[in-house]
Amino acid sequence: MDSEAGVAMDHGRAIHRKAKGYRWEGVEERPYKEDDRALFKSITRQVLFSDPDMQGELRYFEVAPDGFSTLERHQHMHAVLVLRGRGHCLIGTEVRPIETHDLITVPPMTWHQFRATRGEPLGFLCMVNAARDKPQLPSADDLAKLQANPAVAAFLRNESVS
Amino acid sequence: MDSEAGVAMDHGRAIHRKAKGYRWEGVEERPYKEDDRALFKSITRQVLFSDPDMQGELRYFEVAPDGFSTLERHQHMHAVLVLRGRGHCLIGTEVRPIETHDLITVPPMTWHQFRATRGEPLGFLCMVNAARDKPQLPSADDLAKLQANPAVAAFLRNESVS
16 A cells, blocks of 8 residues: 555555545546637536546536536437536436436437536536547537527526526 | 436436435435345445446445445446445555545455444445456455454454544
8 A cells, every 4th residue: 555645545546535625635627628619618627537447437527607518419428416516407408407416317419518507616427438439519500400499599598597 | 308207318318317315316226235145234226327328337325324335356446436424445455434525446356345434324426337247255264364454354343433
């Protein structure tokens, strides 16, 4: 058993990382994405579990009040558990209010976005396959189709307060 | 979008399952294991995410006060996040006090056990590979080796109150 910056280690693997207010020992808080198109707002990312021997990864994303994740779709799925706060999400054409510990499944090739609509941070765990495709962004046509649904249009304008 | 017992569905997939006090809509609370050797005590299991398109699974285990999971090891890894309460775990020869939101990694072929030692429930998420080997139980010789470590012996006697 080694020790590295207070983190209990076993042959190079951190076996115990303490939580401190939605930050974790030995886990770097990273920018959400390296992308200058500003399709997201006020969101951070921490990779909690990623290991060559695991086929899944677990990440923690936190959206500050009024922030949002990228509107996107991809072949890989998201398995989400809300860890902190409340907000709304869009899954396909469904806008849902979400609360702490709720589970959200994003099926393959389904448009989705998470928004911190309640004046409080929205933090969520997201499990994905370690091997996965890159997200696709909506075309103007895709956006028009989504916005044809009034509830979706209101969500995308940040007006989802149902 | 269909609906099944209050759960929002999309082509047979539940996209939103609400949390209700560490139970989830549409998720069955199951016995921990089908095993009559009583190597565990007072623990339940809910499978939160399991899907043919995902290579990882996410489960929630909850140990009632004074209960414990099976002492075991296996080739596959566990990636654990404590969701509720406090307790102790054994990882290899390391006994650790664990608290809400702490992260615990169980490396391959490492003896491990979780115990609700604090008079409160210990609930934790556990990510695993969907394809994984069966757990191994300790032989008398394995147990003797573990018990040669005083801290591990105390843990296994349920006396870990550091």
